Amino acid sequence: MAATLHDVARVAGVSIKTVSNVINDYPHVRPETKERVLAAIAELGYRPNLSARNLRSGRTGMISLIIPNLRNPYFAELADDVMNAASARGLSVLIEQVGGDRESELSVLRGSRRQAVDGILYSVLALGQEDAAVLDEIPLPMVLLGERIFNSSRDHVTMRNEDGLRAATEHLLAIGCRRIIALGSHPGEVIGSAGLRLDGYLQALDAAGVPVDERLIVHADRWHRVDGAAAMRSILAAGTEFDGIVAFNDSLALGAMRIMQEAGLRIPQDVAVIGFDDLDETRYSVPTLSTIEPGRPQIAETAVDMLLARIEERASAESSPAEPREVLTDFRLVQRESTTRAAGAPGSSGL
């Protein structure tokens, strides 16, 4: 059996309170006593029992991160960022994957592990605005990530979807593209990443006086590589002319690039491509992919900080909780090969 506080106290010849004081770095412990306690701890290989500590203190030092799937590089990178931010603040992260359907998200939110964490970082995917009320019922501090739900009573960290996509589109316009495909739209969606990003695209065209061609707005329900590839196949089959692509995320862009290359299109000479997310992979694809870096580390840090603040607010049982906050992170356009045309050599599409 593992050593307990009492064992340490006995070996050190003090009371458990003193041992507890030493462990928790309380002041008012005579150096020599501390010494003796530390020696006893080392001798016994004592480690505090976290279950007991949690039970007593009402805190676990763990937060859960609810995401769709780690195989999706965006979420793997987000998870890494969150774990780094959390561990810098002394927290552990319990990652919970959800199936992507509404039921599974709800059941995880309400789920059994709830009692094992101090708070939840929830990257909303399947729920929508109409579920905002459901979130209020979860009796745990929570911070929302993503763009599916606004105006709930929860803190929310999100990226500048419209601005980012507008900048991406402007970048393509600036290097000479005129027939730019928007890849990844969700017809009818207004809020949500797809709706917001489409808006940014339209704003950019509008500002440049370039007419909108509905055939250039390409639908893609899911945003994985395979979806980008499939979409590009139908675009080519339809014979639509285009000289640039703003993909609503990097995976779509990478999938589309693969199909274009098979079809003999040169990137960026024939078609310039830009994505969104700044996945690690965009630095290594052929060609390397220009993209919008949406401030993911900042999202992670901000979200963890906000959650921690909520947890502490709750612990100190103060009057009324602070108003929900909404934070938008800074984005940055990263230009790589897929949009870098040789100087003085405009796109070859001749439009």
Add this chain to the structure above:
Amino acid sequence: MAATLHDVARVAGVSIKTVSNVINDYPHVRPETKERVLAAIAELGYRPNLSARNLRSGRTGMISLIIPNLRNPYFAELADDVMNAASARGLSVLIEQVGGDRESELSVLRGSRRQAVDGILYSVLALGQEDAAVLDEIPLPMVLLGERIFNSSRDHVTMRNEDGLRAATEHLLAIGCRRIIALGSHPGEVIGSAGLRLDGYLQALDAAGVPVDERLIVHADRWHRVDGAAAMRSILAAGTEFDGIVAFNDSLALGAMRIMQEAGLRIPQDVAVIGFDDLDETRYSVPTLSTIEPGRPQIAETAVDMLLARIEERASAESSPAEPREVLTDFRLVQRESTTRAAGAPGSSGL
């Protein structure tokens, strides 16, 4: 404050023992009593406090998975597989990332979260055979993954490194390659993935009577995409001739392919390439990458099962623990475009 057992008992008009019986699905509860208790639980929105349960039962229902980094797709996919296996068995997974250096691995192993989990799945990276003894000191059930440590007192799940790489090399030989680069060696390493995989390569050449050329054994300390790219740059700079590459993992292969394509080499016509790991990405690269599928889901399931067995063995406090087991998973060669040459058209290198 959240409802407790006592609250439920009061509302249902029974004792806490009865409530506990209902929750834990014990027999011997009269149906109508059970009904009443269930109603009270629903009414109060009662959820058992896991810290208390853990404290009492000595189990947490969590295992930790220690891996280097989620941004590495191999480990992201492994983590996904492990989480699926664990959740099918009612366990949660706490992912802990380690820096990759020896000290950081040791400190996580001994680390503070130790008391919060029932067991550890440890994907060994920085420790080596000489640390086998250290592992015995960790007073927690543990299963090792990977090929850095053999013959410790711990259960161990590993893949068929030699056989897999031998099969990969034989595949290249079969399609006509004669000057095959082995990419990713660690000079001097005997056990460890690099040592074992190099062995498989040498075995295949030997069996085919193809002489070993030291210049074709290319070193790469780390196995990320960028390392594969860097290695390929020096190979090209050195002017070494080659017509095939067996990379010791997929990332190396993908990195090398990028550089070859920039240099105008065609894959598979000029150079055939095969990797190892079967990352999701290999299905979408240009060209798609042939690879060895090392049985990762099987690794995950087996490892979780073994760990669970150890946890239960410990709980039942039986005589002596079972002998450590060593499991090798089945691999499979997956042929994709990077090694598929048109029938009747052998490699163009002319060797």
Add this chain to the structure above:
DNA sequence: CTGAAAGCGCTAACAT
């Protein structure tokens, strides 16, 4: 079939 009560290991208020 159900109730009473002990105690898991820890923290923190209170006492000295």
Add this chain to the structure above:
DNA sequence: ATGTTAGCGCTTTCAG
């Protein structure tokens, strides 16, 4: 500066 002690919410003998 250190000791005493009462629970945190649950599981689990042991009685009824």
